[in-house]
Amino acid sequence: xxxxxxxxxxxxxxxxxxxxxxxxxxxxxxxxxxxxxxxxxxxxxxxxxxxxxxxxxxxxxxxxxxxxxxxxxxxxxxxxxxxxxxxxxxxxxxxxxxxxxxxxxxxxxxxxxxxxxxxxxxxxxxxxxxxxxxxxxxxxxxxxxxxxxxxxxxxxxxxxxxxxxxxxxxxxxxxxxxxxxxxxxxxxxxxxxxxxxxxxxxxxxxxxxxxxxxxxxxxxxxxxxxxxxxxxxxxxxxxxxxxxxxxxxxxxxxxxxxxxxxxxxxxxxxxxxxxxxxxxxxxxxxxxxxxxxx
Numbered sequence: 001x002x003x004x005x006x007x008x009x010x011x012x013x014x015x016x017x018x019x020x021x022x023x024x025x026x027x028x029x030x031x032x033x034x035x036x037x038x039x040x041x042x043x044x045x046x047x048x049x050x051x052x053x054x055x056x057x058x059x060x061x062x063x064x065x066x067x068x069x070x071x072x073x074x075x076x077x078x079x080x081x082x083x084x085x086x087x088x089x090x091x092x093x094x095x096x097x098x099x100x101x102x103x104x105x106x107x108x109x110x111x112x113x114x115x116x117x118x119x120x121x122x123x124x125x126x127x128x129x130x131x132x133x134x135x136x137x138x139x140x141x142x143x144x145x146x147x148x149x150x151x152x153x154x155x156x157x158x159x160x161x162x163x164x165x166x167x168x169x170x171x172x173x174x175x176x177x178x179x180x181x182x183x184x185x186x187x188x189x190x191x192x193x194x195x196x197x198x199x200x201x202x203x204x205x206x207x208x209x210x211x212x213x214x215x216x217x218x219x220x221x222x223x224x225x226x227x228x229x230x231x232x233x234x235x236x237x238x239x240x241x242x243x244x245x246x247x248x249x250x251x252x253x254x255x256x257x258x259x260x261x262x263x264x265x266x267x268x269x270x271x272x273x274x275x276x277x278x279x280x281x282x283x284x285x286x287x288x289x290x291x292x293x294x
Contacts, residue, residue, distance in 0.1 A: 056192025156180025182214025205275035212268035
């Protein structure tokens with residue numbers, strides 16, 4: 001399975017890229033808005049969240065057609081959050097994935113509206129998805145709103161901003177990232193398994209798994225900000241330090257952060273076994289995320 005992972009990722013990424021383009025190109029909206037939305041969606045994202053969703057679904061069912069639209073909705077919300085995070089009022093970043101950020105290419109107002117457009121359009125495509133039952137649509141929309149909204153990702157973003165220039169505890173840092181990064185990752189795993197008809201018990205274990213997976217992702221992100229390759233990352237090193245952000249290496253040291261990541265990997269793997277999903281691509285994707293270089 002490890003040997004097949006690059007092919008698995010490429011194949012599923014291509015499916016998502018094609019589906020995203022179909023959804024966005026058929027929009028009849030003002031050109032500048034459409035170009036701005038497409039610019040960030042097509043800016044070279046790894047599509048990790050949609051791929052996780054498809055892997056979770058495939059742990060229980062064959063094929064991925066049923067989750068493609070929901071996976072696209074998730075990627076649109078992730079992209080909107082990046083556009084808004086990069087704004088001068090937030091992180092004030094000039095580069096994203098090695099390219100100028102949206103507000104640098106267009107302008108701040110257009111970037112804000114492009115983010116708004118992606119956020120709201122994501123719910124529209126789920127509501128119109130012919131592959132889902134009415135009950136499934138309501139559940140997915142509810143879960144996606146919770147994950148991305150004021151008790152999920154948005155809460156994480158404001159806590160992250162408020163923690164700048166402050167010393168915070170490891171527990172507080174975990175909480176920020178459970179919300180800001182982890183909620184969409186948890187949604188990816190949960191929604192995939194839910195649509196794949198996993199049992200209630202399996203969904204609970206997968207929720208635990210995905211919580212640790214989100215933390216693994218963030219610890220590695222923080223480590224790469226210290227020791228990564230700027231060319232692969234698409235941004236300069238030390239941006240967290242420059243923004244006065246608390247990070248795992250800052251709190252624990254580089255080796256301590258690596259040990260914390262290993263602890264999270266063990267806990268994630270244990271939960272995956274309990275869900276009887278350890279034979280799926282979720283396990284190798286966990287290892288991939290934990291050791292990625294960009």
